[in-house]
Each structure stands twice: as structure tokens, then as C-alpha cells.
Amino acid sequence: MYNKMWHQTQEALGALLDKEPQKMVEPQRNQAFIFQTLATFYIKYVQIFRNLENVYDQIVHPQKRILIRKVLDGVMGRILELKNEMVELELTEFHYFDDILQDLKLAPQQLDIPIPKYFLKEKLEVIKGREKILAQILADSGIDTSGMKYPVKSIPLDQAVKLIQIAERARQGRLRALFMKQIYLQEYRAKQSKTLGKKVTDAWAAALCIQKVWRRFHQCKKTEKLREEEMIFLGMVCCQNPEVSATVIQAEKVDRLRNEVQTKHEEDYREALVTIKNDLKLIEGLDIKENLQDQIRHWFIECR
Structure with missing residues (x-):
């Protein structure tokens, strides 16, 4: 799947690279037309970047990852260049791509630029090293937060x-205050029942009172539920008990396993670079040395 995604992204990138010089050579009409062109290229490069980032994160072949990484760095650089050109053109950091997104049939979420996952993975050892250095500095200075005892x-x-x-x-x-409050409420209800008389015992009035209370309670619960759903939809509150499907759990498990295989293949590839070089030196080293010596002698005979 990721090989297919890589090939499709590579074809889209090749088509975009062929189209971009042609658009830039055409005579520019006005500022709006220039911005429209730059914004279209920017959105397409963002889509290519998102696909390449997913491919680079999940593909396990080490040589392919090296090539994809070079293309990915180039695409990120081109996105920054287009962003700088749009900022210089409109003199603002914020741009609106509503009409272009509608033409390309894309959702606004597809325009978000995710942080590449390899940023954290490659800096993981550096982050751990910094944490160890900070812990060592705190220990040397006598500030040990883990073993601090408060008097x-x-x-x-x-x-x-x-x-x-x-x-x-x-x-x-x-x-006592709660008990006195309950006694006061009982006495108040008894007085109310004496003053109302027949009105309290009226079945119609009692039913109407119960309906009012129940409708108020039901509407409060409904309003509270709607407000909670709206906050979750807006992203202001996270879902309390999110229902994660078995498919999502299986996909996350496969991603973790693929990352482990990716790390193992990377280590095997680095070891193979050293072993193959040593094997080549032992097996074909003498032949290569003789060929070079013959070339040097031939050069001396012809030129000197």
C-alpha cells in the first residue's frame, strides 16, 4: 500500500514540477492571479508532503527511506519558499484558500501541515541525553527532587x-443547621397545605404541577447533553469514554510492529554497509589494486 502511495505521490510531484515552470513563465496579469497560482501550488505541495511523510514513517525498506527522505526535505523546502512568496505578495501571514479548496474538492483539515514523526524519533536520544545531563546537574548541586523530604x-x-x-x-x-432547615421546610409545607385546602387535593392541579417539574428536568438534561456534544464537536472537551473500534486498535498495533521492523532493518543495513565493504576489499581488493597499478604504468609510458 505504501509503495503504491509513494509511486502515486512521485507521479503527482513530477507532473507538478513540469507544470510549475510553465505557469511561472506565462505573463502575470494581476496580483490576484499570481496569488491564485502560488496558492494552488502550495496546496498541492502540502498534499504531497502529507503523503510522503506517511510513506517515510511506515515503509520498512532502508534504501527507499533514504531516497524518500531526500524528496521529503526538498518538498518541505519548496513549501517554505511558496509560503514566503505569498507573504511578500500579500504582506500578511494569513491566507484564505476557500475557493481553491472547493475547486480541488478538499476539506480544510487536509491543508494542515503535520509535524513529521521522524523529528521526534531522530531526536529521541538527544532528548534522553539532555534529561540525564539535567538530572546529573541537579544531583551535583544537591537539588534532588525525588529524595526531598519536607519538614x-x-x-x-x-x-x-x-x-x-x-x-x-x-x-x-x-x-444541626441542616436538621433545622428540614424542620422549617416541613412546617412551611404544612402551612401551605392548610392555606391551599382543596387546591392541593385537586388532581388536575397536582398533575399540572408534576408536568411542569418533569418538563423542566427533562429539558435541563437535554440542554446539558446538547451542550456537551457541541463542546466535544468543537474540540473544547475531550470525550469522556471514547469508543475505540477494534480496527483502529489493530491498525495502531500494526504501526508499532512496523516501526520495530523498520528499526531492525535500519540496523541490518548499517551493519551490511561495513561487512560488504570489508568482504569486497578481501575478495576483489587485489584485482582492483592491480588494475590501478596497470593504469598508472600505462599513463607513465604514454605521457612521461
């Missing part, structure tokens, strides 16, 4: 007893 201030026994008594009285006061 505990002791207080006299009578003061501790007094604090416990204050907390207990406060707890009892809160319970």
Missing part, C-alpha cells in the same frame, strides 16, 4: 486537642 512542624498536645474540638463543633453545627 513536619510539630504542635503541642493541648493545641492539637483544641483544633480537633473546633473541627468537631463545626461539624455538629453544620448537621
Whole structure:
């Protein structure tokens, strides 16, 4: 799949490279036409960059990855050049590609430029080294955050007893206030029932009251659910219990396995570069040396 994606991206890049000089040689009409041309090339290069980044991250063949990396670096450089040209043309960092995206039938999300995954993978050893150096500096200076012990201030026994008594009285006061509130509400309901009389016992009025309360409760729940869905849709709140399908889990597992195979093939390739060179030197080294000596003697005979 990734080989096919690479070939398709390479064909699109070749077609774009053939078309770009022709567009630039044509007489420029106005500023809007120039920006339209630059923006179209910019969007197409971004799509090529996204595909190449995925291919470079997942393909396991080391020689192919070397070639794709060179093309990927070139595409990133061309994107920066086009971005600089658009900034100089419009004197602004923000551009609008709505009409071009609509013509190319692309979604706005496809215009986002992802951070290449190999940026972090290649700098992983450097980051770990920096963390070790920082930990060593903290240890040498005597600032060990992992083994720090905070001093505990002791207080006299009578003061501790007094604090416990204050907390207990406060707890009892809160319970008494809650109990008195319940008694007051019961007395208030009893007074209301006496004043209303027949109105409270009326079945129609009771049903209407229950309907009002239930509709209010139901609408509050519905509004809260709609608000939560809107926040999740806008990306302001992450989903509490996201349902991840088995296909996505399997795809992530395959990606991890492919990265492990990729690392192993890279190590084998580096070792093969050394071993093949040594084997070539042992097997064909004498023949190569004799051929070079014959060429040097032939040059001396002809020229000197």
C-alpha cells in the first residue's frame, strides 16, 4: 500500500514540477492571479508532503527511506519558499484558500501541515541525553527532587486537642443547621397545605404541577447533553469514554510492529554497509589494486 502511495505521490510531484515552470513563465496579469497560482501550488505541495511523510514513517525498506527522505526535505523546502512568496505578495501571514479548496474538492483539515514523526524519533536520544545531563546537574548541586523530604512542624498536645474540638463543633453545627432547615421546610409545607385546602387535593392541579417539574428536568438534561456534544464537536472537551473500534486498535498495533521492523532493518543495513565493504576489499581488493597499478604504468609510458 505504501509503495503504491509513494509511486502515486512521485507521479503527482513530477507532473507538478513540469507544470510549475510553465505557469511561472506565462505573463502575470494581476496580483490576484499570481496569488491564485502560488496558492494552488502550495496546496498541492502540502498534499504531497502529507503523503510522503506517511510513506517515510511506515515503509520498512532502508534504501527507499533514504531516497524518500531526500524528496521529503526538498518538498518541505519548496513549501517554505511558496509560503514566503505569498507573504511578500500579500504582506500578511494569513491566507484564505476557500475557493481553491472547493475547486480541488478538499476539506480544510487536509491543508494542515503535520509535524513529521521522524523529528521526534531522530531526536529521541538527544532528548534522553539532555534529561540525564539535567538530572546529573541537579544531583551535583544537591537539588534532588525525588529524595526531598519536607519538614513536619510539630504542635503541642493541648493545641492539637483544641483544633480537633473546633473541627468537631463545626461539624455538629453544620448537621444541626441542616436538621433545622428540614424542620422549617416541613412546617412551611404544612402551612401551605392548610392555606391551599382543596387546591392541593385537586388532581388536575397536582398533575399540572408534576408536568411542569418533569418538563423542566427533562429539558435541563437535554440542554446539558446538547451542550456537551457541541463542546466535544468543537474540540473544547475531550470525550469522556471514547469508543475505540477494534480496527483502529489493530491498525495502531500494526504501526508499532512496523516501526520495530523498520528499526531492525535500519540496523541490518548499517551493519551490511561495513561487512560488504570489508568482504569486497578481501575478495576483489587485489584485482582492483592491480588494475590501478596497470593504469598508472600505462599513463607513465604514454605521457612521461
